[in-house]
Amino acid sequence: xxxxxxAQDPVVxxxxxxxxxxxxxxxxxxxxxxxxGMLQLDDRHGGPPLRERQAAATRLQLLGAxxxxxxxxxxxxxSMAAIATAAGVSLKTVYLVFETKSGVxxxxxxHLLRGDRDAVPVGEQPWFREVLDEPDPRRQLALNMxxxxxxxxxxxxxxxxxxxxxxxxxxxxxxxxxxxxxFRANQRAVIQSLADKHALKxxxxxxxxADILWSLNSPGLYRLLATERGWSPERYEQWMTxxxxxxxxxxxx
Numbered sequence: 001x002x003x004x005x006x007a008q009d010p011v012v013x014x015x016x017x018x019x020x021x022x023x024x025x026x027x028x029x030x031x032x033x034x035x036x037g038m039l040q041l042d043d044r045h046g047g048p049p050l051r052e053r054q055a056a057a058t059r060l061q062l063l064g065a066x067x068x069x070x071x072x073x074x075x076x077x078x079s080m081a082a083i084a085t086a087a088g089v090s091l092k093t094v095y096l097v098f099e100t101k102s103g104v105x106x107x108x109x110x111h112l113l114r115g116d117r118d119a120v121p122v123g124e125q126p127w128f129r130e131v132l133d134e135p136d137p138r139r140q141l142a143l144n145m146x147x148x149x150x151x152x153x154x155x156x157x158x159x160x161x162x163x164x165x166x167x168x169x170x171x172x173x174x175x176x177x178x179x180x181x182x183f184r185a186n187q188r189a190v191i192q193s194l195a196d197k198h199a200l201k202x203x204x205x206x207x208x209x210a211d212i213l214w215s216l217n218s219p220g221l222y223r224l225l226a227t228e229r230g231w232s233p234e235r236y237e238q239w240m241t242x243x244x245x246x247x248x249x250x251x252x253x
Contacts (some may be wrong), residue, residue, distance in 0.1 A: 075165035102171035112155035
């Protein structure tokens with residue numbers, strides 16, 4: 001999996017690879033020059049100031065390199081120097097952009113989860129608001145599972161990296177706890193919306209139903225079915241939607 005720029009008119013990158021520890025790493029923006037540790041962009045087009053666009057491009061280049069290395073080698077074995085080499089920038093640049101290795105991992109998670117609006121919390125993202133605004137309960141759960149499937153396909157491997165590194169690094173442990181806490185809170189918001197419509201099974205209160213939705217959407221279950229058993233993401237999404245409707249919605253069995 002590699003980072004791709006998410007924009008109204010996505011950039012189509014040419015193919016180029018950089019060697020890191022003898023392994024080819026694809027650079028998402030090979031046509032950009034690196035000068036003094038910063039990617040240099042052509043200023044012939046309008047939009048944000050050149051310096052701002054250079055910084056954004058450098059950040060994406062670093063995140064793409066970090067994703068490849070974290071998923072291949074794990075968090076502990078990936079150094080800031082290796083990320084710099086893979087991205088084709090100076091080590092100083094990596095520290096200027098992210099400060100710490102845990103900062104790189106945290107920024108990468110937010111980018112994969114939230115896309116190009118990575119400073120906006122999930123609860124305020126348009127694709128999550130679409131779930132809450134949907135009037136039909138079954139359609140709500142279907143949209144929620146669509147979002148869940150997209151995130152797992154895009155960021156499932158990185159989630160495993162974060163979980164495995166959490167015990168050995170306090171900063172990553174804090175990140176993992178925050179991911180779990182925020183994920184359950186977002187799933188609870190979906191359940192509260194269903195409860196407000198009187199759509200939940202009568203024997204379920206909001207907290208119990210939130211626990212069910214949160215646990216069924218866990219990345220571990222996706223890994224078992226999609227990675228180990230070879231289910232397609234679409235099959236997983238449909239099966240999970242049907243299961244959640246049967247477990248949560250009144251009148252479904």
